[in-house]
Amino acid sequence: xxxxxxxxxxxxxxxxxxxxxxxxxxxxWDLYLPTRGDPALFSQDLGVVFYCAGLTANFRxxxxxxxxxHVSHLAEILKRARFKSLIYLSSTRVYxxxxxxxxxxALIVCPNxxxxxxxxxxxxxxxxxxxxxxDARIARLSNVYGHEMSSRNFLGELIAEAxxxxxxxxxxxxxxxxxxxxxxxxxRALPELATNPxxxxxxxxxxxxxxxxxxxxxxxxxxxxxxxxxxxGEEIVFPIIDTSKIKRVLKTSSSDLLNDLxxxxxxxxxxx
Numbered sequence: 032x033x034x035x036x037x038x039x040x041x042x043x044x045x046x047x048x049x050x051x052x053x054x055x056x057x058x059x060w061d062l063y064l065p066t067r068g069d070p071a072l073f074s075q076d077l078g079v080v081f082y083c084a085g086l087t088a089n090f091r092x093x094x095x096x097x098x099x100x101h102v103s104h105l106a107e108i109l110k111r112a113r114f115k116s117l118i119y120l121s122s123t124r125v126y127x128x129x130x131x132x133x134x135x136x137a138l139i140v141c142p143n144x145x146x147x148x149x150x151x152x153x154x155x156x157x158x159x160x161x162x163x164x165x166d167a168r169i170a171r172l173s174n175v176y177g178h179e180m181s182s183r184n185f186l187g188e189l190i191a192e193a194x195x196x197x198x199x200x201x202x203x204x205x206x207x208x209x210x211x212x213x214x215x216x217x218x219r220a221l222p223e224l225a226t227n228p229x230x231x232x233x234x235x236x237x238x239x240x241x242x243x244x245x246x247x248x249x250x251x252x253x254x255x256x257x258x259x260x261x262x263x264g265e266e267i268v269f270p271i272i273d274t275s276k277i278k279r280v281l282k283t284s285s286s287d288l289l290n291d292l293x294x295x296x297x298x299x300x301x302x303x
Contacts, residue, residue, distance in 0.1 A: 035061040037078025037115075038225075041108070042100075046184075047120060047175060047217060048083035054218040067104075077114040079225045085120065088183050090149045101152035102159065109163045116166040118224050121153045123173040123210060123237055123272050132273045134171070134233040157233065168224050173237035173272055176288060177214030178298060186211070186288075189247065190296055198257040204266040205245040210237045213286035220277060229280045238285040239274035250292050 038055055042048040043064040055062055065072045082105060090097040105119065126132045127150065128139040138154065140147045160167035180187035193199050201207075217236055224230045248258035274285070 035059055037061050037063075037076065039063045039065065039072075039077040039080045039114070041065065041080060041082045041104070042084030042120075045083055045085070046179075046181060047172070047214065048081070050177070050179075050214050051081060051083065051218045051221060055222065058222075072108070073111045075113070077112055079222075080108065080112070080114045080117040081221060081225075082108070082117060082119045085153075086149075091145055094148055097148060098152050101156045105156050106159055109159060109165055109167065114165075116168065116225050117160065118221055119156055119160045119167060119169050121157050121169050121171045121233075122149070123171045123235060123269070125150045125154055125171065126270050126272065129270055132235070132270050134235060134273075134276060161232065168231055169233040170221060170224055171233060171235045171237075172217060173210035173212045173235075175214050175217055176211050176291070176295070178295075180295070186295075189251070193251055193254065193256040193296070197255070198259070199248070199251055201244045201248065201258065201260045202264055203244060203261070204264040205248065205260055206243055207265070207267040208241040208243040209267075209269045210239070210241055210272045211288040212237050213288075213291065216283075216285055219283070220281065223281060227280060230277075234277055235272050235274055236277060237272035237274050238287070239272055239278075240285075240287070241269065241271055242288050246289060247292075250289055251296075254293075254296055 036059065038060045040048050040052050040062060043052050052062060052064060063077065084100045084104060086093060086097045086100055109117070123132070125138055129136060140150050140154065142151065157169050160169060174185065176184070176186050182188055182191040189199050220236050224234055244260070251258050
């Protein structure tokens, strides 16, 4: 009988952590889901650690907590914990302002820009992992969507607004665009990062396709939702994410948000 794979999910109450825990349980993993301050985190073998802790939408209002989650708690685990390997969940947001998005590219950040606090903290977490002397790998995730999305998520907020009011108002321009990746694609790929020798270092987990606000509006209008845009709304265009590494190794295709949107809209009652 094969020994069950041992794993630990830090941040298991978050969206990705919760879905990852469910997926790993179904495939026979023996999981430890610590709460913050659990002393057992530093007294037992953690197996494969999936570091899913972090702040997203409200990071500007909580700068110290953002650094604590992305760097300080991570540093304690890297320094003190016993584990086989660690997967640190970062973000493709760090490519903002860059022309190229392969995992080895140098990146642009500015400490004077409030939004770059998030990028800087994620990049420091990445660098700490890669220079810790431990087996630590990085997953840069784009905007994750799927069932049971939070209404605080950009897409979840749009769906909730559409269902409640019959209309959606975009705060950024029609040409604003970003990459979206399905939660099922994420939870399939993360265990591979822990064990596949071709996925060391940094790996982008994204669809490799940007979806614009205009395209989302057209899709919502098919449901009978009226869409509008803020006058002089800011144009926020993220670069196309290079997914050649993950697709070369796993040889899988990504989900398509525009194809998935009808079922996401129908299941809006699952959003929290």
